[in-house]
Amino acid sequence: MTQQIAPDQIAIDPELTPGARNAIELCLRLQPHERATIITDEATREIAAALRAEVDRVGSNCSLFTLEHHARRPLKFMPEIILEDLATSQVSIFAAQSQPGELGARREMTAVVDHHAIRHGHMVNINRQIMIEGMRADFQAIDELSQRLVERARKAKRISCKTPHGTDFEGEFSPKLKWLKTSGIITKAKWGNLPGGEIFTSPMNSNGTFVVDGVVGDYLCSKYGDLEPNPLTIEVEDNRIVDLRCENKELLEEFRAYTSTDENSNRVGEFAVGTNTACTHVIGHILQDEKIPAVHIAFGHPYAKHTGANWASKTHIDCVGRDFDIWFDGEQVMRAGKFLV
Secondary structure, eight states: OOOOOOGGGSOOOGGGHHHHHIIIIIISOOOTTSEEEEEEOGGGHHHHHHHHHHHHHHTOEEEEEEGGGTSOSSOSSOOHHHHHHHTTOSEEEEEEOOOTTOHHHHHHHHHHHHHTTOEEEEEETOOHHHHHTGGGSOHHHHHHHHHHHHHHHTTOSEEEEEOTTSOEEEEEOOTTSOOEEESSOOBTTBOEESSOOEEEEOOSEEEEEEEEOSOBOHHHHHHHOOOTTSOEEEEEETTEEEEEEOSOHHHHHHHHHHTTSSTTTTBEEEEEEEOOTTOOSOOSOHHHHTTSSSEEEEEEOOOHHHHOOSOOOSOEEEEEOSSOEEEETTEEEEETTEEOO
């Protein structure tokens, strides 16, 4: 039986409403004749209730599932009842907290999303602060900025970036590998994270030093938060990690283990530029921090279905820094974290 969280069962914080309305009406553009599936967990019930209230306001049918009611966490698989319901919807949202080892279950969900061309908002680890900050962005303006930037990126053979903190990194790009725009305006062509605001591809090659003085992704983010006091320095040669340095030895070893999971876990799978100008500071949370205007890279899974990369990995971990200067084929497009385009 589908578990429903009705708005009248939970007192919704009115501060959540603008972000929830942005998600349903602007980002996902839910229509009254469409149906929606919302997947949540116990920890995220209040945000799910705010989202559900906005679906009801539009007048659409909606199923809402709470993960703990259908499977034990951490999930080894996405419950079949959820996948079956998802396949009947035009719009879906995953608003829940991640746990170690659950990436495979989420991929089962996004495989259904891809197969049925569902407009899907991915809100992994969403919290109240992100609903009030990043989710209140003017996503139409971010979409226009992202479009200008992605058009330039698609022509670029090299993108280089530097920071005052030691990053000196360059990606090389191939026209065979596609750049994607996930600006927060979600279409059936490609599901996206919410809050949105980035352009990304899988680089043909990359080299240099990348100083992670923002955050790292997946479940390590909630454990270690903002890395500014103890940055992680990553040396990359020919798209592979060749050296790691960090004063926090526990983080160093966990990151090393994560990026050693399979043969491509230490390979740069994503090169991205954040474009959400409402994200002005690191909050220690990857979902929002990777949208900060800056370069971020990720090791592992290259989103091959969308980028055209010809390899795979079971893992994917984002790495975010601060205060970037960025050049597309030698032309500067960002100075000290501010766009020049």
